[in-house]
Each structure stands twice: as structure tokens, then as C-alpha cells.
Amino acid sequence: xxxxxxxxxxxxxxxxxxxxxxxxxxxxxxxxxxxxxxxxxxxxxxxxxxxxxxxxxxxxxxxxxxxxxxxxxxxxxxxxxxxxxxxxxxxxxxxxxxxxxxxxxxxxxxxxxxxxxxxxxxxxxxxxxxxxxxxxxxxxxxxxxxxxxxxxxxxxxxxxxxxxxxxxxxxxxxxxxxxxxxxxxxxxxxxxxxxxxxxxxxxxxxxxxxxxxxxxxxxxxxxxxxxxxxxxxxxxxxxxxxxxxxxxxxxxxxxxxxxxxxxxxxxxxxxxxxxxxxxxxxxxxxxxxxxxxxxxxxxxxxxxxxxxxxxxxxxxxxxxxxxxxxxxxxxxxxxxxxxxxxxxxxxxxxxxxxxxxxxxxxxxxxxxxxxxxxxxxxxxxxxxxxxxxxxxxxxxxxxxxxxxxxxxxxxxxxxxxxxxxxxxxxxxxxxxxxxxxxxxxxxxxxxxxxxxxxxxxxxxxxxxxxxxxxxxxxxxxxxxxxxxxxxxxxxxxxxxxxxxxxxxxxxxxxxxxxxxxxxxxxxxxxxxx
Numbered sequence: 001x002x003x004x005x006x007x008x009x010x011x012x013x014x015x016x017x018x019x020x021x022x023x024x025x026x027x028x029x030x031x032x033x034x035x036x037x038x039x040x041x042x043x044x045x046x047x048x049x050x051x052x053x054x055x056x057x058x059x060x061x062x063x064x065x066x067x068x069x070x071x072x073x074x075x076x077x078x079x080x081x082x083x084x085x086x087x088x089x090x091x092x093x094x095x096x097x098x099x100x101x102x103x104x105x106x107x108x109x110x111x112x113x114x115x116x117x118x119x120x121x122x123x124x125x126x127x128x129x130x131x132x133x134x135x136x137x138x139x140x141x142x143x144x145x146x147x148x149x150x151x152x153x154x155x156x157x158x159x160x161x162x163x164x165x166x167x168x169x170x171x172x173x174x175x176x177x178x179x180x181x182x183x184x185x186x187x188x189x190x191x192x193x194x195x196x197x198x199x200x201x202x203x204x205x206x207x208x209x210x211x212x213x214x215x216x217x218x219x220x221x222x223x224x225x226x227x228x229x230x231x232x233x234x235x236x237x238x239x240x241x242x243x244x245x246x247x248x249x250x251x252x253x254x255x256x257x258x259x260x261x262x263x264x265x266x267x268x269x270x271x272x273x274x275x276x277x278x279x280x281x282x283x284x285x286x287x288x289x290x291x292x293x294x295x296x297x298x299x300x301x302x303x304x305x306x307x308x309x310x311x312x313x314x315x316x317x318x319x320x321x322x323x324x325x326x327x328x329x330x331x332x333x334x335x336x337x338x339x340x341x342x343x344x345x346x347x348x349x350x351x352x353x354x355x356x357x358x359x360x361x362x363x364x365x366x367x368x369x370x371x372x373x374x375x376x377x378x379x380x381x382x383x384x385x386x387x388x389x390x391x392x393x394x395x396x397x398x399x400x401x402x403x404x405x406x407x408x409x410x411x412x413x414x415x416x417x418x419x420x421x422x423x424x425x426x427x428x429x430x431x432x433x434x435x436x437x438x439x440x441x442x443x444x445x446x447x448x449x450x451x452x453x454x455x456x457x458x459x460x461x462x463x464x465x466x467x468x469x470x471x472x473x474x475x476x477x478x479x480x481x482x483x484x485x486x487x488x489x490x491x492x493x494x495x496x497x498x499x500x501x502x503x504x505x506x507x508x509x510x511x512x513x514x515x516x517x518x519x520x521x522x523x524x525x526x527x528x529x
Contacts, residue, residue, distance in 0.1 A: 018509060
């Protein structure tokens with residue numbers, strides 16, 4: 001194996017040291033270095049080429065790439081419901097799926113970019129953009145019906161067009177024969193056809209004329225026994241005297257309404273006037289929006305709206321400017337810059353209204369400063385001095401120590417200027433005060449160290465001196481005087497350099513030896529394989 005040199009050989013009974021395994025393990029690490037280690041490229045000392053790449057850590061991978069040297073193939077396998085299933089394989093010049101119509105190339109959301117083919121592409125269907133899926137190519141348009149899922153070949157298009165063009169007549173007239181109502185004709189040269197005249201029609205050499213028996217668009221003629229379809233023709237200039245007797249109703253009030261007669265204008269007016277006369281009328285001709293209103297109309301339904309820009313609307317919030325309210329009633333709160341809610345009346349405004357609460361708060365504050373009561377004399381009591389019967393009376397506390405006073409909930413700053421606390425006795429110190437040991441002497445003894453004194457039964461130094469003679473660099477303690485004396489000075493010296501628990505280091509070393517032995521065995525097995 002490249003980069004690996006065996007470090008030692010072990011025999012039964014040999015002493016195994018950590019260095020043996022460390023050196024061997026380091027050589028194995030070097031052998032598996034990514035750039036300079038073992039390559040598995042099939043050359044001497046490098047091992048065979050790896051023929052299987054699969055799931056890491058599995059002896060029987062489900063997802064794998066397997067080299068088939070016998071058939072010159074590379075197979076790609078995927079885990080399908082717990083079974084390693086070959087999906088496709090690489091052959092000489094081909095990528096072949098194992099099962100037909102099973103493998104997709106890309107997806108609707110993850111697509112390949114460009115495709116390049118030099119050869120024949122065989123498809124069962126082709127969809128371009130959002131067009132209909134194309135499933136076939138028509139090679140004979142004359143034998144199949146038109147379909148959106150097929151394409152026509154160039155040959156079939158040409159065949160179909162040629163067949164259609166063949167049905168178009170071409171110029172090979174050999175004779176012109178006069179038909180019904182015509183005379184003349186011929187088989188060669190300039191051929192002439194003539195129209196034959198009939199009832200009411202005269203056929204001349206240059207024109208066709210009608211006689212007086214034919215109705216014309218101009219001139220006056222009387223039609224007798226003729227029927228005119230009014231639905232498909234237009235009658236104009238019809239006058240009242242042209243109507244048949246009984247067709248025109250001249251008094252709608254005297255005849256029953258019917259679909260067989262027409263009402264004259266006079267009859268319609270008389271009837272309408274009679275009906276309208278029963279409708280209540282007035283003389284309003286237009287509704288005009290006045291001050292504070294908008295809208296109005298001269299006909300139809302007229303609507304007036306309140307102009308909220310100039311008129312007060314009780315249903316909406318509006319700002320009134322330069323308005324005078326006579327005897328207003330305010331049933332709820334007051335707001336605005338003219339309303340003040342200041343307990344100290346700091347604005348001192350002559351144009352603002354104060355709230356009831358602020359008035360009461362201000363009055364209460366002022367009243368509180370007014371001296372009240374009927375005290376005629378202030379007498380200094382116990383612990384006090386001073387007093388008087390008139391003017392400003394002063395009382396002084398007796399803090400000179402001439403009297404006994406009990407202070408409750410008072411704080412005395414012992415560091416304060418002129419303050420001092422003296423004559424403190426043991427009984428004055430509360431049990432829960434628990435003075436910290438660092439407040440005693442120079443403060444170098446902690447509370448935990450101070451507590452060690454708790455179990456002393458006599459002078460500490462006397463007890464220490466009675467336990468052991470002075471121990472120093474000249475009078476060292478012999479190792480056999482420790483514990484049961486089984487450890488001598490030489491053995492005790494082995495502790496020099498120990499940085500942590502000896503047992504923990506031994507356990508760690510045993511574990512490392514075990515792991516390295518196991519790893520070395522695994523690596524050796526891997527090398528052997």
C-alpha cells in the first residue's frame with residue numbers, strides 16, 4: 001500500500017506499549033491521506049480499482065453504482081421500497097433504462113436547458129409549449145380526418161394540394177350555346193348572344209325596354225288587383241282620406257279600445273286631457289338647493305342633500321368655526337384647547353374652562369397651606385425642647401444623649417459627617433446580622449475558612465504542634481508514613497508530572513489501545529480485502 005511502512009511485529013508475550021499502536025496508526029493515517037495516500041488505481045502496491053460505490057456504512061448498499069466488467073456496463077441502482085433496483089446502465093455508446101417507459105429526463109419544475117441530437121429522435125408524443133400533444137405524423141392527408149394531435153408530412157401536404165388543384169376547371173371552351181330566353185351562340189371566333197323580348201319587354205339591338213304594362217319606379221300609375229306586402233315594402237304619403245271607412249277612431253271615449261282601428265290625433269288629445277285632468281297638479285317647476293343644501297332638479301325625482309361643508313350634521317363629527325351657541329346643554333365630556341385639566345392651574349388662562357377635578361385639586365392644595373385649628377401653646381415633650389405660645393413655634397429633638405429614646409425604622413449613616421456609633425455591645429448585634437469574616441482583621445480570612453474554627457476544642461496551634469513535627473524542605477515526610485505505608489518514596493515520586501486523575505488516564509489509555517487495536521485490525525482487514 002502506498003505510503004505505508006510496517007512499524008513492528010508483535011509476538012506472544014511481548015509488552016504492548018502505546019507507542020507501538022500510535023506509530024502504526026500514524027502510518028495508516030498517512031496511507032489514507034487524500035492527496036498522498038493509498039489510491040486504489042490498480043497499479044502495484046495501490047490495490048485494485050473500487051468496483052462498487054454505495055451507501056456509506058452499509059455492507060449491502062441499496063443505492064449504488066456497480067461496475068460490471070464482464071458485460072462492460074456501469075449500473076445505477078436506487079432503493080425502491082427497500083429493494084436495490086437497477087434504473088439504467090451505461091453501455092458503449094448508449095444510456096439504456098432497465099424498464100421501458102420508466103425513467104423521466106428532468107421534471108415539470110426541474111428542466112434541462114438545451115438538447116442536441118445528431119440522429120433520429122423517436123417519440124410517442126411531443127408537446128411544444130401549451131399546444132396539443134402531437135402523437136403521430138400523417139403521411140396521406142386524403143385518407144385520414146383532420147386532427148390537432150398529428151403533423152402532416154411535406155409529401156402528404158403536396159399530395160393533398162395537388163389533388164385539390166386538379167379539380168379546378170381550366171380554359172378549354174369549344175362552344176357557346178344560347179340558353180332559355182336567349183338566341184345566338186357559336187363554336188369559334190367572336191360569339192354573340194341576344195335576349196328574346198316578352199310580355200311588356202322589348203328587346204332592341206342596344207337596350208331592353210318595358211312598355212306601359214310594367215310598373216316603374218317613376219311616374220303615376222294605378223294598380224288594380226295588386227297585393228303589397230307592407231312588411232317587406234315601405235308606404236309613404238298615406239293620408240287620412242286614403243284609409244278605409246271605420247278604420248280611423250275620432251272619439252276614444254265613445255268606442256271600446258280595439259286592435260282593428262287607429263286613433264286620430266284629436267281623439268288621443270281629448271282622451272289624454274280627460275285623464276290628466278284627474279291628476280293633482282301644482283305650480284312647482286324646479287327644486288333648487290338653498291343655503292346648506294346640495295342637489296335638486298328640474299324634472300324627475302329631485303334629491304336634496306345636506307352640505308356638510310357649510311351645515312351642521314347631527315350624525316357626523318364636524319368642526320364649528322366662529323359659531324355662537326345659545327344655552328347649550330353638554331351631557332358628556334368636554335374636550336378641546338379651550339378646556340384645561342390642570343391640577344396646578346399653571347396656564348392661568350382667562351379664556352379657558354377648568355375641569356371640576358382640577359378645580360378641586362387646586363383648591364385642596366391651597367387650603368392645605370392655610371393654618372387651621374385652635375392650638376394656644378406648643379409644649380416640648382419628652383425628648384424635645386423648645387415650644388411657644390405665639391408666632392412660629394419650633395420644637396427640637398433632644399439628640400444630645402441626655403434622654404433615652406428608642407428609634408424605629410431609622411437609618412443612621414455612620415460615614416456621615418459628624419456621625420458616630422459608640423458603645424456597641426454583643427447584645428446590640430442581631431443574630432441574623434451574620435458579619436462576614438472578611439470584615440475581621442485584615443479581611444484575608446474568608447467566611448468558609450473562618451468556619452473551620454467551629455470544631456476546635458482548644459488552642460489550634462497547640463493541637464497542630466502535637467500532631468506532627470515541623471515539615472519543611474529540610475525535614476520532609478517519608479512516603480511510608482502515608483496511609484498504610486505500602487508506597488515507598490521511589491514509587492511516590494512517579495506521581496511527579498501527573499496532570500489529572502491517574503485512574504482516568506489509565507482508563508483512557510486502555511480505551512485508546514482497544515480502539516487503535518480494533519481500528520488497526522479493521523484497516524488491516526480493509527487492506528487485505
